[in-house]
Amino acid sequence: MPALRLWLAILIASPAIVMAEEATPDSTEQVSYYRDVRPILQGNCQGCHQPAKRGGDYLMTDHQSLLTSGESGSKAIVAGDPAASYLVELITPVDGKAEMPKDKPPLSKADQKIVLNWILQGAKDDTPDSAKDKYDAEHPPSYVRPPVLTSVAFSPDGQLLAVSGYHEVLLQKADGSGIAGRLVGMSERIESIAFSPDGTKLAVAGGSPGRLGELQVWNVADQALAFSLPVSYDNVYGVSWSPDGKLIAIGCGDNSVRGFNADSGKQVFFNGAHEDWALDTVFSKDGSHLVSVSRDMAVKLYEVKTQRFVDNVTSITPGALKGGINAVARHPSEDQVLIGGADGVPKIYRLFREKARKIGDDFNKIKDFPEMPGRIYDVAFTSDAAKAVACSSLDGAGHVHVFNVADGKKVLELEGPLHAVYSISISPDNRRIASVGFDGEVLLHDLETGKQLSQFSAVPITTQTASNQ
Numbered sequence: 001m002p003a004l005r006l007w008l009a010i011l012i013a014s015p016a017i018v019m020a021e022e023a024t025p026d027s028t029e030q031v032s033y034y035r036d037v038r039p040i041l042q043g044n045c046q047g048c049h050q051p052a053k054r055g056g057d058y059l060m061t062d063h064q065s066l067l068t069s070g071e072s073g074s075k076a077i078v079a080g081d082p083a084a085s086y087l088v089e090l091i092t093p094v095d096g097k098a099e100m101p102k103d104k105p106p107l108s109k110a111d112q113k114i115v116l117n118w119i120l121q122g123a124k125d126d127t128p129d130s131a132k133d134k135y136d137a138e139h140p141p142s143y144v145r146p147p148v149l150t151s152v153a154f155s156p157d158g159q160l161l162a163v164s165g166y167h168e169v170l171l172q173k174a175d176g177s178g179i180a181g182r183l184v185g186m187s188e189r190i191e192s193i194a195f196s197p198d199g200t201k202l203a204v205a206g207g208s209p210g211r212l213g214e215l216q217v218w219n220v221a222d223q224a225l226a227f228s229l230p231v232s233y234d235n236v237y238g239v240s241w242s243p244d245g246k247l248i249a250i251g252c253g254d255n256s257v258r259g260f261n262a263d264s265g266k267q268v269f270f271n272g273a274h275e276d277w278a279l280d281t282v283f284s285k286d287g288s289h290l291v292s293v294s295r296d297m298a299v300k301l302y303e304v305k306t307q308r309f310v311d312n313v314t315s316i317t318p319g320a321l322k323g324g325i326n327a328v329a330r331h332p333s334e335d336q337v338l339i340g341g342a343d344g345v346p347k348i349y350r351l352f353r354e355k356a357r358k359i360g361d362d363f364n365k366i367k368d369f370p371e372m373p374g375r376i377y378d379v380a381f382t383s384d385a386a387k388a389v390a391c392s393s394l395d396g397a398g399h400v401h402v403f404n405v406a407d408g409k410k411v412l413e414l415e416g417p418l419h420a421v422y423s424i425s426i427s428p429d430n431r432r433i434a435s436v437g438f439d440g441e442v443l444l445h446d447l448e449t450g451k452q453l454s455q456f457s458a459v460p461i462t463t464q465t466a467s468n469q
Contacts, residue, residue: 031118033063034127040111041066042212042230044101063125079123082116091115103266135167140182143459146440151192151423155220156199158428163442163458164190169204171223172442174427176456181223187214192239192250192280201226201262205239205250215239215250215260227265231258238280238328242287247304249290251278257292259304271302273309282330282337284351291337291351295324299339301351313337313349315362327379327390336366338388340376345369346390346403369403370410377422382430387411387447391435393420398437400424402447412450418443 031037066087067077074086082088090100091107098106107115118124135141143166151164160180161172167188171181187206194203202220207213213236217226234253241248247268249259257278259269269290276295283290283304290302291313298321299313314321323342330337335351346369355363374394381388391400398421400414420438426447427433435443436458444453 029117031114031121032126033118033124036114037118038127039211040107040114044104044107044111044230048102048228063127067123077119077123080120082119085119088116088119135184137182137184140184141166141168141459142462144462146457146461147459148438149422149436149440149442149458151190152425152434152436152442153193153195154425154427154434155195156197156428160220161425161434161442162193162195162202163436164193164206164423165459169193169202169218170458171220172456172458176442176444176454179460183216183218183223183225185214185216185225186228187216187235189235191235191237194239194241195220196241196262197243197245201245203239203241203248203262205236207231207235209235213250213252215248215265217248217262217265229260229265229267232256237278238292240281240283242283242304243285244287247283247287249281249283249292251281251292251294253277255294255296257281257290257300257302259290269302269304269307271300271307271309273300273302274298276324279324279326280328282328285330285333285335289335289351291328291330293325293328293339293341297321297324297341299325299328299337299349311353313351313364314339315365316357317359317362323375326375326377329379329381332381332383332385334385338379338381338390340379340390340392342375344372344374344376344392346372346376346379346388346401348388348405367408369408370401372401373397373399378424380424380426381405382426382447383428384430387430389424389426389433389447391421391424391437393422393437396420396438398435400433400435400445402433402450414443414445414450415452 076087078084091098093106147166149164153162159174161174163170163172168182168184170179173180188208190206192205200220202218204216213231213234215229215231219226232252232254236250236252238251246262247259248262251257255274256272260267274294274296278292278294281292288304290304293299301310301313303310325339325341327340328337336348338348340346348366349364372392374392376390376392379390385405388403388405398418401410402412403410421435422437425434431447433445433447440458441455442458443455446453
């Protein structure tokens with residue numbers, strides 16, 4: 001055991017390395033890269049060290065890349081030799097601070113120990129073959145059949161349509177004439193997409209189900225990843241921008257609602273008032289408040305500056321609401337929100353209570369629109385607030401209804417038949433509506449007549465199997 005004795009001596013001598021008695025490098029428990037080490041790196045490091053954003057010219061999303069060196073020239077991991085592994089130096093706290101993860105607290109002692117023992121045991125790769133596919137801008141996903149589409153968004157200038165794919169967001173020309181770009185990132189599943197108010201950035205919420213949530217922010221002009229933030233342990237949802245474009249909000253599978261500085265990525269808002277997944281968010285007209293909806297059947301209001309829960313916008317009386325709420329959109333010029341969910345009834349609520357709450361009341365509700373078949377998955381206002389639009393699905397069939405906001409009446413249903421529809425977006429000029437869903441196609445309809453204008457695949461379809469060729 002001469003190598004082990006040497007390593008123990010180094011640990012004791014150097015304050016930059018975890019003490020031997022804390023690291024237990026002689027542990028007999030076998031450490032798995034895929035089960036134990038990878039989740040630590042995924043949750044703390046891969047936001048800055050991934051194919052779309054190689055911080056320090058170093059990639060940490062696959063085992064082979066971990067064993068290389070970045071711009072420092074020092075090998076990050078030397079199998080069996082922690083003393084020669086630059087990564088150990090970077091993650092080891094000195095006076096309570098570590099160089100990595102950057103701008104975050106040091107890894108916990110338990111996580112440091114896992115990484116250390118894995119290196120000591122030979123830094124072996126036990127990644128299953130099925131999990132070794134790697135995607136980046138040079139190796140985008142390839143599709144043999146259309147994927148289920150969960151989100152679509154018009155750019156503020158109406159020239160682009162951002163559409164969810166697998167491990168990517170596709171930027172389609174809004175007339176359906178072709179793909180303008182492919183934003184390939186870490187998240188396997190894309191849940192929500194939103195352009196910044198000025199159209200220069202695109203926020204993407206998604207993740208790897210049951211493993212990690214991720215918020216991505218892309219620069220639209222050069223299609224470069226501005227930053228990526230690992231969030232929570234499951235997918236994240238319902239991304240939205242504050243009216244001034246300075247903040248981004250998301251809902252999370254851990255029931256929390258979070259907000260981030262749009263330039264730095266720093267988390268500036270957190271609230272855990274929901275009792276189930278938070279599925280969508282929207283800011284108030286002036287950005288001072290944030291609204292979220294959830295599977296717990298509630299619409300909740302928060303003050304952004306204090307991160308304080310203010311009120312349940314909807315009734316809290318048992319039985320008043322039937323099923324979870326999937327979507328929320330804010331009125332363009334009023335502090336009112338359009339919501340939709342499991343009961344199939346689009347509703348408009350005012351955000352701020354004008355009367356004291358009474359048991360059994362639903363005072364903030366302004367109006368119900370006619371019920372739609374099945375569950376509502378997305379809602380939207382036209383920019384002039386004259387019309388409200390909602391999409392729903394039942395037994396594989398989709399429905400998109402358009403309502404007059406003033407009188408609450410349904411004025412038309414988009415021409416079909418449609419497959420299940422999960423997301424809609426209205427063009428800035430209020431003339432077209434894009435919808436996506438189960439069949440992997442983007443449909444464009446005329447918003448005044450409901451007639452279909454065009455239909456095209458959201459992704460390029462090939463005859464090859466999906467791989468990183």
